[in-house]
Amino acid sequence: MLDDVRVGFTSALSSVKRGNKKTLMFIIFVLALIFMNLIFLPSFIGGISSMFTNFMDYSYGDIVIEPPGENPYISNSDNVLQKVRAIPDVKSATKRLDAGVSIQYNQKVVGSTLTGLIPSEEYGVSNYPYIIKEGEFLGDLSQDEIILGGMLVQGYFGSEIYDNLGTVRVGSLVNVTYANNIERTYKVRGIMEGTFELVDLNALISYEEIEDVFSLNGSKATSIVIKIEDNADPAEVKQKIILAGVKEPVFTSNEKSDAILRQAMQSIDMIHVVSNIVSLIVGAALIFIIIYINTLHRKREIGILKAVGITPGSIRISYVFISIFYVVMGILVGLIIYFSLMFYFTRNPVLFYENINLVPEIQGGLIIKSIFKMLGMSVIAGFIPAWFVTRKSILDAIWGR
Amino acid sequence: MGKIMEKEKIAIRVQDLVRHYNTDGIMVKALNGVSFEIHKGEFIAIMGPSGSGKTTMLRILGLLDKPTKGNYTINNLNVVDLPEEERNYYRLTQLGYVFQDYALINEMSVAENVYILSLMEGKSKSESISTAKEALEKVGLGDKLDRVPNQLSGGEKQRVAIARAIAKKPRILFADEPCANLDTQTSRQVLEVLNTLNKKFGQTIVMVTHEAWHTSYASRLIQLRDGLIVNDKKLRG
Numbered sequence A: 001m002l003d004d005v006r007v008g009f010t011s012a013l014s015s016v017k018r019g020n021k022k023t024l025m026f027i028i029f030v031l032a033l034i035f036m037n038l039i040f041l042p043s044f045i046g047g048i049s050s051m052f053t054n055f056m057d058y059s060y061g062d063i064v065i066e067p068p069g070e071n072p073y074i075s076n077s078d079n080v081l082q083k084v085r086a087i088p089d090v091k092s093a094t095k096r097l098d099a100g101v102s103i104q105y106n107q108k109v110v111g112s113t114l115t116g117l118i119p120s121e122e123y124g125v126s127n128y129p130y131i132i133k134e135g136e137f138l139g140d141l142s143q144d145e146i147i148l149g150g151m152l153v154q155g156y157f158g159s160e161i162y163d164n165l166g167t168v169r170v171g172s173l174v175n176v177t178y179a180n181n182i183e184r185t186y187k188v189r190g191i192m193e194g195t196f197e198l199v200d201l202n203a204l205i206s207y208e209e210i211e212d213v214f215s216l217n218g219s220k221a222t223s224i225v226i227k228i229e230d231n232a233d234p235a236e237v238k239q240k241i242i243l244a245g246v247k248e249p250v251f252t253s254n255e256k257s258d259a260i261l262r263q264a265m266q267s268i269d270m271i272h273v274v275s276n277i278v279s280l281i282v283g284a285a286l287i288f289i290i291i292y293i294n295t296l297h298r299k300r301e302i303g304i305l306k307a308v309g310i311t312p313g314s315i316r317i318s319y320v321f322i323s324i325f326y327v328v329m330g331i332l333v334g335l336i337i338y339f340s341l342m343f344y345f346t347r348n349p350v351l352f353y354e355n356i357n358l359v360p361e362i363q364g365g366l367i368i369k370s371i372f373k374m375l376g377m378s379v380i381a382g383f384i385p386a387w388f389v390t391r392k393s394i395l396d397a398i399w400g401r
Numbered sequence B: 001m002g003k004i005m006e007k008e009k010i011a012i013r014v015q016d017l018v019r020h021y022n023t024d025g026i027m028v029k030a031l032n033g034v035s036f037e038i039h040k041g042e043f044i045a046i047m048g049p050s051g052s053g054k055t056t057m058l059r060i061l062g063l064l065d066k067p068t069k070g071n072y073t074i075n076n077l078n079v080v081d082l083p084e085e086e087r088n089y090y091r092l093t094q095l096g097y098v099f100q101d102y103a104l105i106n107e108m109s110v111a112e113n114v115y116i117l118s119l120m121e122g123k124s125k126s127e128s129i130s131t132a133k134e135a136l137e138k139v140g141l142g143d144k145l146d147r148v149p150n151q152l153s154g155g156e157k158q159r160v161a162i163a164r165a166i167a168k169k170p171r172i173l174f175a176d177e178p179c180a181n182l183d184t185q186t187s188r189q190v191l192e193v194l195n196t197l198n199k200k201f202g203q204t205i206v207m208v209t210h211e212a213w214h215t216s217y218a219s220r221l222i223q224l225r226d227g228l229i230v231n232d233k234k235l236r237g
Helices: A002-018 A021-060 A077-085 A207-213 A234-243 A259-297 A299-307 A312-347 A364-391 A394-398 B002-009 B054-061 B084-094 B110-120 B125-138 B154-167 B184-201 B212-217
Strands: A063-065 A090-105 A108-117 A132-135 A145-149 A173-178 A183-192 A202-206 A223-228 A250-252 A350-352 A356-358 B010-023 B026-039 B043-047 B069-074 B095-098 B172-176 B204-208 B220-225 B228-234
Touching: A002 A312, A002 B110, A021 A259, A021 A312, A021 A356, A021 A364, A063 A234, A077 A090, A077 A223, A090 A207, A108 A207, A145 A173, A202 A207, A223 A234, A234 A250, A259 A299, A259 A312, A259 A364, A299 A312, A299 A364, A299 A394, A312 A364, B010 B054, B026 B054, B026 B069, B026 B204, B026 B228, B043 B054, B043 B184, B043 B212, B054 B069, B054 B172, B054 B204, B084 B095, B095 B154, B110 B125, B110 B154, B125 B154, B125 B184, B154 B172, B154 B184, B172 B184, B184 B204, B184 B212
Parallel strands: A108 A202, A145 A183, B043 B204, B043 B220, B095 B172, B172 B204
Antiparallel strands: A063 A223, A063 A250, A090 A108, A090 A173, A090 A223, A132 A183, A145 A202, A173 A183, A350 A356, B010 B026, B010 B069, B220 B228
16 A cells, blocks of 8 residues: 555656646646635625624624513513623623604704613624714713714715705714603714614614613613624524523524515525535536546556556556645635735725625635535545546556547 | 476466457457467567457467456466456566557656656665666666656667566566567667567567567567467577
8 A cells, every 4th residue: 555655656746747737737727716716706705794794783793682572671681681691602791772762953853763772881792883983982971972873964874865964963962852752962972884774774872871761770671682702603592591591582683683684694695505515516527527637638648557567556546646736736826816816805895785895704714614625526536537547458548448 | 397397497378368359349359279388588579460469469468458268377377367456466576568659658757667666566766766777777778767758769768668677577578569660770779678688687578570580589489370370480599
């Protein structure tokens, strides 16, 4: 066996060293494209998927707990939070209070949802703190201050679609009327833009403010939003939350997501899976065809090697080595092209839906998986044709029959 | 005692060898029952018109093909029913085969073409290289180890093929029209190499040829016609 490997390696090395360089370059180029096909489109799809996931993060984090039945609030949400935070896969959690309001600035009035939140806790749960385009995010000591969604402000993303508050800016005073007819005046502390309707039509204020307006006590909340560890499965964590004794309804963000958004994400995931399978099949077929043609081209050589006493095993090993060499070179060239394109598209993102920048996502796991898939295919693609040819009689192989 | 000694002298014993094969629905009777013996140290020339069965016979003796019927032994070993793996090993260690069209691997250097067989036999790389060098020096190509076949003349290629065949010191060397593609002068060089191997090193050689003057190097001539031996005579020795 060791002799087979030594002879196979020597034979493969000569073949690569002295083989036709143009053919070698062509094979490597095609293999590089096959590898690119395995990782490039999925990177874009991954980018879209991440974009939608980020949208979901604002409202629901990874998991959201809501009031039971017809109750408007979760009672004693601090107790629920305590149970949730004790679960190992939970990274962070916070409570929120939502209220329907109308906001007035000068003569303009718009309806909106005002979310009362604990600002310092939002950093670990949602993207709200990171999408402030003007002014600043709320602080835990903020009083009588409000953050407006971009769609409520003239000139921001999507503001032309619905009514907006016109020229309101950071520092402007707006009047907010709650469902219980309490009216309060707040100073605009910041304007946020998430390029997503569910976010940009909302406004944010401190949790205590809503609690105060509705005279709530006992740590009421309209939702508890939970962020889990990166490698944790939301469905599994949801079960753990239920097992921890949380009686309120628990939803994963996927379950809670808007129907259209959910459908879009499912479609994207499906495209992702289909594209992966198709790429893999096309890649496997192409690698196989390239190596098979290359091997058939050397049928006579294989016959000669057999005729002089080289074992079929070492001939097969030689073709597996050659095949691995082609594929490794193809992967290296593919990676150079891939990272060059990623570098370009990161600096020049594809414009998606007016002004959403779609940035492809470099997925290390996907790249490593694709490298292993390519190497696996190369072993099979090198072995099978060589196995076929070495099974032929010496004279048939030499005569190319 | 005499029988045992006689047996030890025999390199190949062929008994009623038949080879029929089907080509595009036509039955070709290449060999129709040939029997003969070849002694160690003989230089046999096999002649005959095209289609007489000489190449077919050489391929069968060289374990590249199998007979339809009949028996033959090489160095007293019945090789007809040897499993493929053992035939391969026997080819590697006991037999050398020189093809009409050199059959060199173009992507390997002259040295690699020769030493790869020693590697296969389990020798170390340095040992294999020195064996190859020795064989190439025997055929006068000791200075062309790093060339590739495409950089050699026809005669040189054939001498590399001979070096490859003799490097492993085979018991029997088969040569299938080794001078078919060569001019007279180059053919003479190749035949001189074979002659030296036979006379100086006692190498048993079985050579198929078309040219009558090539037989002047041989010690015995076997002539075939229609798959049968029509003449078998000693030429010298």
